[in-house]
Amino acid sequence: MNCKVGVAWGEELLDYSFPFPHPFRRDRAIEFYQELSNFAEDLAESIIAVKPEQASVEEVLLFHEAGYVDFVRRRSEEGRGYLDYGDTPAFKGCYEASLYVVGATLKLVKLILAGEIDHGFNPVGGLHHAKKGSAAGFCIFNDAAIAIEYLLKRVGLPEVLYVDIDAHHGDGVFYGFYGDGRVKILDVHQDGRTLYPGTGFPHERGAGNAVGTKLNITLLPGSGVEEFKEAWREMAEEFLAGSKPDFIILQAGADGLAGDPLTGLNYTEEVHSFVASRLHELAHERCRGKILALGGGGYNVLNVARAWTAVVKALANRS
Numbered sequence: 001m002n003c004k005v006g007v008a009w010g011e012e013l014l015d016y017s018f019p020f021p022h023p024f025r026r027d028r029a030i031e032f033y034q035e036l037s038n039f040a041e042d043l044a045e046s047i048i049a050v051k052p053e054q055a056s057v058e059e060v061l062l063f064h065e066a067g068y069v070d071f072v073r074r075r076s077e078e079g080r081g082y083l084d085y086g087d088t089p090a091f092k093g094c095y096e097a098s099l100y101v102v103g104a105t106l107k108l109v110k111l112i113l114a115g116e117i118d119h120g121f122n123p124v125g126g127l128h129h130a131k132k133g134s135a136a137g138f139c140i141f142n143d144a145a146i147a148i149e150y151l152l153k154r155v156g157l158p159e160v161l162y163v164d165i166d167a168h169h170g171d172g173v174f175y176g177f178y179g180d181g182r183v184k185i186l187d188v189h190q191d192g193r194t195l196y197p198g199t200g201f202p203h204e205r206g207a208g209n210a211v212g213t214k215l216n217i218t219l220l221p222g223s224g225v226e227e228f229k230e231a232w233r234e235m236a237e238e239f240l241a242g243s244k245p246d247f248i249i250l251q252a253g254a255d256g257l258a259g260d261p262l263t264g265l266n267y268t269e270e271v272h273s274f275v276a277s278r279l280h281e282l283a284h285e286r287c288r289g290k291i292l293a294l295g296g297g298g299y300n301v302l303n304v305a306r307a308w309t310a311v312v313k314a315l316a317n318r319s
């Protein structure tokens with residue numbers, strides 16, 4: 001049985017691209033669109049291209065501070081300097097490009113809620129490091145966190161499940177909702193003692209009455225498909241069994257694949273197929289199929305194309 005997957009698809013998203021030689025550039029999404037097009041015949045009935053639209057400032061303010069949003073707009077006009085301490089350079093138009101990334105993620109959320117698509121994927125979304133008041137780690141506006149706030153505040157959903165398999169800890173989302181029990185977070189990543197941003201340890205389980213609603217699973221450098229699956233079966237399944245999500249967001253960063261220039265993990269895209277299939281099934285069991293996937297990191301473009309295509313296929317095919 002096929003499900004309908006909306007894929008955010010458009011030039012507007014390619015403009016979220018830092019100047020060469022920065023590793024986060026437009027060729028990542030271009031390579032993914034190319035790879036997905038190779039399966040156009042198989043997936044023709046399942047994929048719907050969704051044109052990106054800009055988010056409104058009010059939507060960005062669901063998570064970010066007004067002063068920070070103004071700061072990004074000014075730096076974007078000037079087109080120089082950094083938005084953080086040296087990882088995330090400003091470029092001309094970075095404000096508008098960021099609004100398109102957030103807007104594409106929110107448009108997919110709205111289409112899923114309206115029942116016009118079953119699931120969604122935004123290859124340039126998943127900017128999980130951005131904080132309420134600052135950019136971080138190539139991430140300007142945190143589309144994932146904004147989508148979560150939108151689902152809680154605007155739609156009034158009781159519970160959102162956020163799963164993050166990027167090689168880096170999704171600190172912007174994780175600490176952004178650390179004390180909020182409505183947001184269940186499962187984050188599998190390379191041990192923070194060995195990789196940016198240096199956070200995300202197993203003892204961090206949430207604060208106040210949100211204790212137990214967060215779970216970090218850390219993997220040592222060199223971990224491959226088997227180590228990932230073993231950790232998932234031992235820890236993630238129990239955590240998922242205790243969640244009653246009304247919406248699921250998967251950040252499917254591709255930088256855990258062997259050959260990524262920035263990390264030390266050793267997966268293949270089998271991890272992405274495995275996780276996306278499992279969460280797809282869970283979404284149909286628990287929340288009438290409401291799941292959105294976001295691209296996130298990944299700096300070897302061939303890996304990125306394969307991993308994200310695997311995610312889209314897993315959401316399109318229901319066994």
Ligand SMILES: [Zn+2]
Pocket residue numbers: 003118119280284289315318
């Ligand atoms: Zn489905």
Ligand SMILES: [Zn+2]
Pocket residue numbers: 166167168253255296297298
């Ligand atoms: Zn990453």
